[in-house]
Amino acid sequence: MPELPEVQTVLDGVVSSLGSLRLTGLYDLYPGTVKGANIEEAFPARLKNARRRGKYIIMELENGYALIIHLRMTGKLVWDKDEGEAHRHERAYFTVEKGNRLRFIDPRTFGKITLCPLDEVENHLPALGAEPLEAEFDAAYLQERLQNRRIPIKTALMDQGIVAGIGNIYACEILYRAGINPDAISNEIKLAHLKRIVAETKAVLAEALLHNGTSVSDFRQVDDKQGGFQEFLRVYQKESCPQGHPVKRSKHGGRSTFHCPICQTKGRVNPAK
DNA sequence: CAATGATCCTGTCCGC
DNA sequence: TGCGGACAGGATCATT
Structure with a gap:
Protein backbone atom coordinates (compact mmCIF):
# COMPACT_ATOMS: atom_id res chain seq x y z
CA MET A 1 0.00 0.00 0.00
CA LEU A 125 -6.38 17.85 -5.03
CA PRO A 126 -8.50 17.47 -1.88
CA ALA A 127 -7.80 19.63 1.17
CA LEU A 128 -4.65 18.05 2.54
CA GLY A 129 -3.06 18.55 5.94
CA ALA A 130 0.57 19.25 6.76
CA GLU A 131 3.44 17.38 5.16
CA PRO A 132 4.72 15.20 8.00
CA LEU A 133 8.40 15.66 7.15
CA GLU A 134 8.16 19.44 6.95
CA ALA A 135 8.68 21.74 9.93
CA GLU A 136 5.03 22.82 9.74
CA PHE A 137 4.10 19.42 11.19
CA ASP A 138 4.76 19.81 14.89
CA ALA A 139 2.97 19.14 18.17
CA ALA A 140 1.31 22.56 18.20
CA TYR A 141 -0.09 21.99 14.72
CA LEU A 142 -1.33 18.54 15.62
CA GLN A 143 -2.92 19.76 18.83
CA GLU A 144 -4.72 22.53 16.97
CA ARG A 145 -6.02 20.15 14.31
CA LEU A 146 -7.16 17.59 16.90
CA GLN A 147 -8.72 19.86 19.48
CA ASN A 148 -12.21 19.75 18.01
CA ARG A 149 -12.10 16.09 17.05
CA ARG A 150 -12.96 13.05 19.13
CA ILE A 151 -11.62 10.20 17.07
CA PRO A 152 -9.06 7.47 17.79
CA ILE A 153 -5.55 8.82 17.24
CA LYS A 154 -4.91 6.05 14.72
CA THR A 155 -7.83 7.25 12.62
CA ALA A 156 -6.54 10.82 12.92
CA LEU A 157 -3.07 9.88 11.66
CA MET A 158 -4.62 8.30 8.58
CA ASP A 159 -6.83 11.35 7.90
CA GLN A 160 -5.19 13.05 4.92
CA GLY A 161 -6.80 16.34 5.85
CA ILE A 162 -4.90 16.35 9.15
CA VAL A 163 -1.54 15.03 8.00
CA ALA A 164 -0.89 13.99 4.41
CA GLY A 165 0.85 10.78 3.44
CA ILE A 166 0.37 8.35 6.33
CA GLY A 167 -1.58 5.15 5.74
CA ASN A 168 -2.28 2.03 7.71
CA ILE A 169 1.21 0.57 7.98
CA TYR A 170 3.00 3.68 9.18
CA ALA A 171 0.15 4.71 11.49
CA CYS A 172 0.57 1.38 13.31
CA GLU A 173 4.35 1.68 13.43
CA ILE A 174 4.36 5.31 14.56
CA LEU A 175 2.02 4.60 17.47
CA TYR A 176 4.01 1.57 18.55
CA ARG A 177 7.25 3.53 18.62
CA ALA A 178 5.58 6.39 20.45
CA GLY A 179 4.03 4.01 22.98
CA ILE A 180 0.58 5.43 22.31
CA ASN A 181 -2.61 3.38 22.39
CA PRO A 182 -4.28 3.58 18.96
CA ASP A 183 -7.66 4.11 20.65
CA ALA A 184 -6.46 7.19 22.51
CA ILE A 185 -9.01 9.94 21.83
CA SER A 186 -7.49 12.65 19.66
CA ASN A 187 -8.34 15.68 21.78
CA GLU A 188 -7.46 14.05 25.10
CA ILE A 189 -3.83 13.38 24.31
CA LYS A 190 -1.31 15.40 26.29
CA LEU A 191 1.03 17.74 24.46
CA ALA A 192 4.03 15.69 25.58
CA HIS A 193 2.54 12.64 23.94
CA LEU A 194 1.72 14.57 20.77
CA LYS A 195 5.38 15.52 20.68
CA ARG A 196 6.32 11.85 20.80
CA ILE A 197 3.90 11.11 17.96
CA VAL A 198 5.35 13.90 15.82
CA ALA A 199 8.93 12.84 16.52
CA GLU A 200 8.24 9.17 15.75
CA THR A 201 6.29 10.09 12.62
CA LYS A 202 9.28 11.94 11.23
CA ALA A 203 11.69 9.21 12.32
CA VAL A 204 9.72 6.30 10.89
CA LEU A 205 9.00 8.01 7.58
CA ALA A 206 12.61 9.14 7.17
CA GLU A 207 13.88 5.67 7.96
CA ALA A 208 11.43 4.08 5.53
CA LEU A 209 12.53 6.54 2.83
CA LEU A 210 16.14 5.44 3.31
CA HIS A 211 15.03 1.87 2.65
CA ASN A 212 12.95 2.80 -0.40
CA GLY A 213 9.66 2.03 1.29
CA THR A 214 7.93 -1.08 2.56
CA SER A 215 7.04 -4.08 0.40
CA VAL A 216 4.52 -6.04 2.44
CA SER A 217 2.22 -7.03 -0.36
CA ASP A 218 3.13 -6.06 -3.86
CA PHE A 219 4.79 -2.65 -3.67
CA ARG A 220 7.63 -2.36 -6.15
CA GLN A 221 9.93 0.42 -7.24
CA VAL A 222 9.95 1.66 -10.81
CA ASP A 223 12.73 -0.82 -11.60
CA ASP A 224 10.63 -3.61 -10.03
CA LYS A 225 12.91 -3.90 -6.97
CA GLN A 226 11.26 -4.30 -3.59
CA GLY A 227 11.51 -1.76 -0.81
CA GLY A 228 13.39 -2.77 2.32
CA PHE A 229 11.55 -1.31 5.29
CA GLN A 230 9.44 -4.43 5.87
CA GLU A 231 12.52 -5.79 7.66
CA PHE A 232 12.11 -3.10 10.30
CA LEU A 233 8.38 -3.29 11.00
CA ARG A 234 7.69 -3.84 14.69
CA VAL A 235 3.95 -4.52 14.93
CA TYR A 236 2.33 -4.38 11.49
CA GLN A 237 1.29 -7.95 10.60
CA LYS A 238 3.41 -9.24 13.48
CA GLU A 239 2.52 -11.93 16.01
CA SER A 240 4.61 -10.32 18.73
CA CYS A 241 6.34 -6.99 19.31
CA PRO A 242 10.14 -6.64 19.68
CA GLN A 243 9.69 -7.03 23.46
CA GLY A 244 8.11 -10.42 22.90
CA HIS A 245 4.58 -9.37 23.86
CA PRO A 246 1.68 -10.66 21.78
CA VAL A 247 0.41 -8.12 19.25
CA LYS A 248 -3.30 -7.41 19.31
CA ARG A 249 -5.30 -6.96 16.13
CA SER A 250 -8.31 -4.66 15.86
CA LYS A 251 -10.02 -2.37 13.36
CA HIS A 252 -10.18 1.38 12.80
CA GLY A 253 -12.31 2.60 9.94
CA GLY A 254 -12.27 -0.80 8.34
CA ARG A 255 -8.46 -1.02 8.47
CA SER A 256 -6.54 -3.60 10.42
CA THR A 257 -4.75 -2.14 13.41
CA PHE A 258 -1.82 -3.90 15.06
CA HIS A 259 -0.68 -2.77 18.49
CA CYS A 260 0.98 -4.03 21.66
CA PRO A 261 -1.31 -3.57 24.69
CA ILE A 262 1.69 -3.73 27.03
CA CYS A 263 4.00 -1.28 25.24
CA GLN A 264 1.29 1.11 24.03
CA THR A 265 -0.50 2.44 27.09
CA LYS A 266 -0.06 6.19 26.76
CA GLY A 267 -2.72 8.61 25.68
CA ARG A 268 -5.73 7.18 27.42
CA VAL A 269 -7.34 9.46 30.00
CA ASN A 270 -9.12 6.42 31.28
CA PRO A 271 -6.85 3.48 30.40
CA ALA A 272 -9.44 1.02 31.67
CA LYS A 273 -11.62 -0.76 29.13
C1' DC B 1 -19.79 20.22 10.98
C1' DA B 2 -18.34 15.62 12.82
C1' DA B 3 -18.30 10.70 12.95
C1' DT B 4 -19.25 6.33 11.01
C1' DG B 5 -20.00 3.00 7.50
C1' DA B 6 -20.56 1.47 2.73
C1' DT B 7 -18.45 1.41 -1.63
C1' DC B 8 -15.25 0.58 -5.39
C1' DC B 9 -12.20 -3.80 -7.21
C1' DT B 10 -9.64 -8.23 -7.76
C1' DG B 11 -6.01 -11.40 -6.19
C1' DT B 12 -5.10 -14.34 -2.40
C1' DC B 13 -5.95 -17.22 1.29
C1' DC B 14 -8.68 -20.29 4.30
C1' DG B 15 -11.99 -23.83 5.47
C1' DC B 16 -14.87 -27.39 3.95
C1' DT C 1 -9.90 -29.83 -6.85
C1' DG C 2 -13.22 -26.36 -6.40
C1' DC C 3 -16.12 -23.18 -4.28
C1' DG C 4 -17.81 -19.51 -1.13
C1' DG C 5 -16.48 -16.10 1.81
C1' DA C 6 -13.32 -13.09 4.25
C1' DC C 7 -9.69 -9.99 3.67
C1' DA C 8 -6.57 -6.35 1.91
C1' DG C 9 -7.26 -0.76 1.92
C1' DG C 10 -7.24 5.04 0.00
C1' DA C 11 -10.45 8.07 -0.95
C1' DT C 12 -15.21 9.33 -1.69
C1' DC C 13 -19.91 9.40 -0.85
C1' DA C 14 -24.08 8.63 1.99
C1' DT C 15 -26.09 8.41 6.42
C1' DT C 16 -26.85 9.58 11.15
Whole structure:
Protein backbone atom coordinates (compact mmCIF):
# COMPACT_ATOMS: atom_id res chain seq x y z
CA MET A 1 0.00 0.00 0.00
CA PRO A 2 1.85 3.03 -1.18
CA GLU A 3 2.15 5.65 1.55
CA LEU A 4 4.50 8.63 1.68
CA PRO A 5 7.82 6.71 1.53
CA GLU A 6 6.61 4.43 -1.26
CA VAL A 7 5.14 7.30 -3.28
CA GLN A 8 8.35 9.31 -2.92
CA THR A 9 10.38 6.26 -3.95
CA VAL A 10 8.26 5.82 -7.07
CA LEU A 11 8.51 9.52 -7.87
CA ASP A 12 12.29 9.49 -7.52
CA GLY A 13 12.44 6.40 -9.72
CA VAL A 14 10.35 8.01 -12.45
CA VAL A 15 12.45 11.17 -12.44
CA SER A 16 15.65 9.15 -12.57
CA SER A 17 14.43 6.91 -15.40
CA LEU A 18 12.94 9.72 -17.41
CA GLY A 19 15.82 12.18 -17.20
CA SER A 20 15.38 14.68 -20.02
CA LEU A 21 13.51 12.25 -22.26
CA ARG A 22 10.18 13.54 -23.52
CA LEU A 23 6.88 11.88 -22.76
CA THR A 24 5.26 11.41 -26.17
CA GLY A 25 1.79 10.12 -25.31
CA LEU A 26 -0.60 8.82 -22.68
CA TYR A 27 -2.99 5.95 -23.40
CA ASP A 28 -5.88 4.66 -21.31
CA LEU A 29 -6.29 0.88 -21.24
CA TYR A 30 -8.99 0.76 -18.58
CA PRO A 31 -11.60 3.48 -19.12
CA GLY A 32 -11.65 5.88 -16.21
CA THR A 33 -8.01 5.52 -15.26
CA VAL A 34 -6.94 8.60 -17.23
CA LYS A 35 -8.94 11.76 -16.60
CA GLY A 36 -8.74 15.17 -18.22
CA ALA A 37 -9.42 16.75 -21.58
CA ASN A 38 -6.97 17.61 -24.37
CA ILE A 39 -4.71 14.66 -23.71
CA GLU A 40 -3.12 15.01 -27.17
CA GLU A 41 -2.22 18.66 -26.58
CA ALA A 42 -0.04 17.83 -23.60
CA PHE A 43 2.41 15.69 -25.53
CA PRO A 44 5.21 15.55 -26.34
CA ALA A 45 6.65 17.25 -23.28
CA ARG A 46 9.60 17.10 -20.96
CA LEU A 47 9.27 17.09 -17.22
CA LYS A 48 9.84 20.53 -15.77
CA ASN A 49 9.48 19.53 -12.15
CA ALA A 50 8.17 16.56 -10.20
CA ARG A 51 6.93 16.71 -6.65
CA ARG A 52 4.86 14.85 -4.12
CA ARG A 53 1.97 16.13 -2.02
CA GLY A 54 0.74 13.57 0.48
CA LYS A 55 0.30 10.41 -1.56
CA TYR A 56 -0.11 12.29 -4.84
CA ILE A 57 2.62 12.41 -7.47
CA ILE A 58 2.56 15.68 -9.39
CA MET A 59 4.53 15.81 -12.61
CA GLU A 60 4.74 19.34 -13.98
CA LEU A 61 5.36 19.46 -17.71
CA GLU A 62 7.28 22.19 -19.49
CA ASN A 63 4.26 23.05 -21.68
CA GLY A 64 1.94 24.27 -18.94
CA TYR A 65 0.23 20.98 -18.18
CA ALA A 66 0.56 18.77 -15.13
CA LEU A 67 -0.07 15.10 -14.41
CA ILE A 68 -1.47 14.08 -11.05
CA ILE A 69 -0.98 10.41 -10.32
CA HIS A 70 -2.43 8.51 -7.37
CA LEU A 71 -1.45 4.86 -6.91
CA ARG A 72 -4.15 4.14 -4.31
CA MET A 73 -3.66 0.60 -3.04
CA THR A 74 -2.11 -1.48 -5.79
CA GLY A 75 -0.91 1.02 -8.39
CA LYS A 76 2.60 0.70 -9.78
CA LEU A 77 4.64 2.66 -12.30
CA VAL A 78 7.04 0.44 -14.18
CA TRP A 79 9.80 1.57 -16.55
CA ASP A 80 9.94 -0.68 -19.58
CA LYS A 81 10.68 -0.92 -23.29
CA ASP A 82 8.10 0.37 -25.75
CA GLU A 83 7.22 -3.04 -27.10
CA GLY A 84 5.65 -6.31 -26.08
CA GLU A 85 2.28 -7.22 -24.68
CA ALA A 86 0.51 -5.10 -22.13
CA HIS A 87 0.80 -6.42 -18.61
CA ARG A 88 -2.25 -8.32 -17.39
CA HIS A 89 -3.23 -5.46 -15.09
CA GLU A 90 -1.88 -2.55 -17.11
CA ARG A 91 -4.41 0.30 -16.92
CA ALA A 92 -2.56 3.02 -18.82
CA TYR A 93 0.86 3.78 -20.22
CA PHE A 94 3.08 6.66 -21.29
CA THR A 95 5.18 6.34 -24.39
CA VAL A 96 8.61 7.91 -24.00
CA GLU A 97 11.36 8.90 -26.41
CA LYS A 98 14.09 6.41 -27.31
CA GLY A 99 11.79 3.41 -27.26
CA ASN A 100 10.76 3.55 -23.62
CA ARG A 101 7.42 3.13 -21.93
CA LEU A 102 6.15 3.93 -18.45
CA ARG A 103 3.43 1.48 -17.55
CA PHE A 104 0.73 2.10 -14.95
CA ILE A 105 -0.19 -1.29 -13.53
CA ASP A 106 -3.00 -1.55 -11.00
CA PRO A 107 -4.87 -4.81 -10.34
CA ARG A 108 -7.58 -3.20 -8.24
CA THR A 109 -8.15 -0.34 -10.68
CA PHE A 110 -8.51 2.36 -8.04
CA GLY A 111 -5.50 4.37 -9.19
CA LYS A 112 -5.96 7.48 -11.31
CA ILE A 113 -3.94 9.69 -13.64
CA THR A 114 -5.31 13.22 -14.08
CA LEU A 115 -4.09 15.68 -16.68
CA CYS A 116 -4.82 19.35 -16.08
CA PRO A 117 -3.33 22.79 -16.64
CA LEU A 118 -0.47 23.51 -14.27
CA ASP A 119 -2.32 26.32 -12.54
CA GLU A 120 -5.31 24.09 -11.79
CA VAL A 121 -3.47 21.37 -9.90
CA GLU A 122 -4.69 22.55 -6.51
CA ASN A 123 -8.31 22.35 -7.71
CA HIS A 124 -7.85 18.67 -8.43
CA LEU A 125 -6.38 17.85 -5.03
CA PRO A 126 -8.50 17.47 -1.88
CA ALA A 127 -7.80 19.63 1.17
CA LEU A 128 -4.65 18.05 2.54
CA GLY A 129 -3.06 18.55 5.94
CA ALA A 130 0.57 19.25 6.76
CA GLU A 131 3.44 17.38 5.16
CA PRO A 132 4.72 15.20 8.00
CA LEU A 133 8.40 15.66 7.15
CA GLU A 134 8.16 19.44 6.95
CA ALA A 135 8.68 21.74 9.93
CA GLU A 136 5.03 22.82 9.74
CA PHE A 137 4.10 19.42 11.19
CA ASP A 138 4.76 19.81 14.89
CA ALA A 139 2.97 19.14 18.17
CA ALA A 140 1.31 22.56 18.20
CA TYR A 141 -0.09 21.99 14.72
CA LEU A 142 -1.33 18.54 15.62
CA GLN A 143 -2.92 19.76 18.83
CA GLU A 144 -4.72 22.53 16.97
CA ARG A 145 -6.02 20.15 14.31
CA LEU A 146 -7.16 17.59 16.90
CA GLN A 147 -8.72 19.86 19.48
CA ASN A 148 -12.21 19.75 18.01
CA ARG A 149 -12.10 16.09 17.05
CA ARG A 150 -12.96 13.05 19.13
CA ILE A 151 -11.62 10.20 17.07
CA PRO A 152 -9.06 7.47 17.79
CA ILE A 153 -5.55 8.82 17.24
CA LYS A 154 -4.91 6.05 14.72
CA THR A 155 -7.83 7.25 12.62
CA ALA A 156 -6.54 10.82 12.92
CA LEU A 157 -3.07 9.88 11.66
CA MET A 158 -4.62 8.30 8.58
CA ASP A 159 -6.83 11.35 7.90
CA GLN A 160 -5.19 13.05 4.92
CA GLY A 161 -6.80 16.34 5.85
CA ILE A 162 -4.90 16.35 9.15
CA VAL A 163 -1.54 15.03 8.00
CA ALA A 164 -0.89 13.99 4.41
CA GLY A 165 0.85 10.78 3.44
CA ILE A 166 0.37 8.35 6.33
CA GLY A 167 -1.58 5.15 5.74
CA ASN A 168 -2.28 2.03 7.71
CA ILE A 169 1.21 0.57 7.98
CA TYR A 170 3.00 3.68 9.18
CA ALA A 171 0.15 4.71 11.49
CA CYS A 172 0.57 1.38 13.31
CA GLU A 173 4.35 1.68 13.43
CA ILE A 174 4.36 5.31 14.56
CA LEU A 175 2.02 4.60 17.47
CA TYR A 176 4.01 1.57 18.55
CA ARG A 177 7.25 3.53 18.62
CA ALA A 178 5.58 6.39 20.45
CA GLY A 179 4.03 4.01 22.98
CA ILE A 180 0.58 5.43 22.31
CA ASN A 181 -2.61 3.38 22.39
CA PRO A 182 -4.28 3.58 18.96
CA ASP A 183 -7.66 4.11 20.65
CA ALA A 184 -6.46 7.19 22.51
CA ILE A 185 -9.01 9.94 21.83
CA SER A 186 -7.49 12.65 19.66
CA ASN A 187 -8.34 15.68 21.78
CA GLU A 188 -7.46 14.05 25.10
CA ILE A 189 -3.83 13.38 24.31
CA LYS A 190 -1.31 15.40 26.29
CA LEU A 191 1.03 17.74 24.46
CA ALA A 192 4.03 15.69 25.58
CA HIS A 193 2.54 12.64 23.94
CA LEU A 194 1.72 14.57 20.77
CA LYS A 195 5.38 15.52 20.68
CA ARG A 196 6.32 11.85 20.80
CA ILE A 197 3.90 11.11 17.96
CA VAL A 198 5.35 13.90 15.82
CA ALA A 199 8.93 12.84 16.52
CA GLU A 200 8.24 9.17 15.75
CA THR A 201 6.29 10.09 12.62
CA LYS A 202 9.28 11.94 11.23
CA ALA A 203 11.69 9.21 12.32
CA VAL A 204 9.72 6.30 10.89
CA LEU A 205 9.00 8.01 7.58
CA ALA A 206 12.61 9.14 7.17
CA GLU A 207 13.88 5.67 7.96
CA ALA A 208 11.43 4.08 5.53
CA LEU A 209 12.53 6.54 2.83
CA LEU A 210 16.14 5.44 3.31
CA HIS A 211 15.03 1.87 2.65
CA ASN A 212 12.95 2.80 -0.40
CA GLY A 213 9.66 2.03 1.29
CA THR A 214 7.93 -1.08 2.56
CA SER A 215 7.04 -4.08 0.40
CA VAL A 216 4.52 -6.04 2.44
CA SER A 217 2.22 -7.03 -0.36
CA ASP A 218 3.13 -6.06 -3.86
CA PHE A 219 4.79 -2.65 -3.67
CA ARG A 220 7.63 -2.36 -6.15
CA GLN A 221 9.93 0.42 -7.24
CA VAL A 222 9.95 1.66 -10.81
CA ASP A 223 12.73 -0.82 -11.60
CA ASP A 224 10.63 -3.61 -10.03
CA LYS A 225 12.91 -3.90 -6.97
CA GLN A 226 11.26 -4.30 -3.59
CA GLY A 227 11.51 -1.76 -0.81
CA GLY A 228 13.39 -2.77 2.32
CA PHE A 229 11.55 -1.31 5.29
CA GLN A 230 9.44 -4.43 5.87
CA GLU A 231 12.52 -5.79 7.66
CA PHE A 232 12.11 -3.10 10.30
CA LEU A 233 8.38 -3.29 11.00
CA ARG A 234 7.69 -3.84 14.69
CA VAL A 235 3.95 -4.52 14.93
CA TYR A 236 2.33 -4.38 11.49
CA GLN A 237 1.29 -7.95 10.60
CA LYS A 238 3.41 -9.24 13.48
CA GLU A 239 2.52 -11.93 16.01
CA SER A 240 4.61 -10.32 18.73
CA CYS A 241 6.34 -6.99 19.31
CA PRO A 242 10.14 -6.64 19.68
CA GLN A 243 9.69 -7.03 23.46
CA GLY A 244 8.11 -10.42 22.90
CA HIS A 245 4.58 -9.37 23.86
CA PRO A 246 1.68 -10.66 21.78
CA VAL A 247 0.41 -8.12 19.25
CA LYS A 248 -3.30 -7.41 19.31
CA ARG A 249 -5.30 -6.96 16.13
CA SER A 250 -8.31 -4.66 15.86
CA LYS A 251 -10.02 -2.37 13.36
CA HIS A 252 -10.18 1.38 12.80
CA GLY A 253 -12.31 2.60 9.94
CA GLY A 254 -12.27 -0.80 8.34
CA ARG A 255 -8.46 -1.02 8.47
CA SER A 256 -6.54 -3.60 10.42
CA THR A 257 -4.75 -2.14 13.41
CA PHE A 258 -1.82 -3.90 15.06
CA HIS A 259 -0.68 -2.77 18.49
CA CYS A 260 0.98 -4.03 21.66
CA PRO A 261 -1.31 -3.57 24.69
CA ILE A 262 1.69 -3.73 27.03
CA CYS A 263 4.00 -1.28 25.24
CA GLN A 264 1.29 1.11 24.03
CA THR A 265 -0.50 2.44 27.09
CA LYS A 266 -0.06 6.19 26.76
CA GLY A 267 -2.72 8.61 25.68
CA ARG A 268 -5.73 7.18 27.42
CA VAL A 269 -7.34 9.46 30.00
CA ASN A 270 -9.12 6.42 31.28
CA PRO A 271 -6.85 3.48 30.40
CA ALA A 272 -9.44 1.02 31.67
CA LYS A 273 -11.62 -0.76 29.13
C1' DC B 1 -19.79 20.22 10.98
C1' DA B 2 -18.34 15.62 12.82
C1' DA B 3 -18.30 10.70 12.95
C1' DT B 4 -19.25 6.33 11.01
C1' DG B 5 -20.00 3.00 7.50
C1' DA B 6 -20.56 1.47 2.73
C1' DT B 7 -18.45 1.41 -1.63
C1' DC B 8 -15.25 0.58 -5.39
C1' DC B 9 -12.20 -3.80 -7.21
C1' DT B 10 -9.64 -8.23 -7.76
C1' DG B 11 -6.01 -11.40 -6.19
C1' DT B 12 -5.10 -14.34 -2.40
C1' DC B 13 -5.95 -17.22 1.29
C1' DC B 14 -8.68 -20.29 4.30
C1' DG B 15 -11.99 -23.83 5.47
C1' DC B 16 -14.87 -27.39 3.95
C1' DT C 1 -9.90 -29.83 -6.85
C1' DG C 2 -13.22 -26.36 -6.40
C1' DC C 3 -16.12 -23.18 -4.28
C1' DG C 4 -17.81 -19.51 -1.13
C1' DG C 5 -16.48 -16.10 1.81
C1' DA C 6 -13.32 -13.09 4.25
C1' DC C 7 -9.69 -9.99 3.67
C1' DA C 8 -6.57 -6.35 1.91
C1' DG C 9 -7.26 -0.76 1.92
C1' DG C 10 -7.24 5.04 0.00
C1' DA C 11 -10.45 8.07 -0.95
C1' DT C 12 -15.21 9.33 -1.69
C1' DC C 13 -19.91 9.40 -0.85
C1' DA C 14 -24.08 8.63 1.99
C1' DT C 15 -26.09 8.41 6.42
C1' DT C 16 -26.85 9.58 11.15
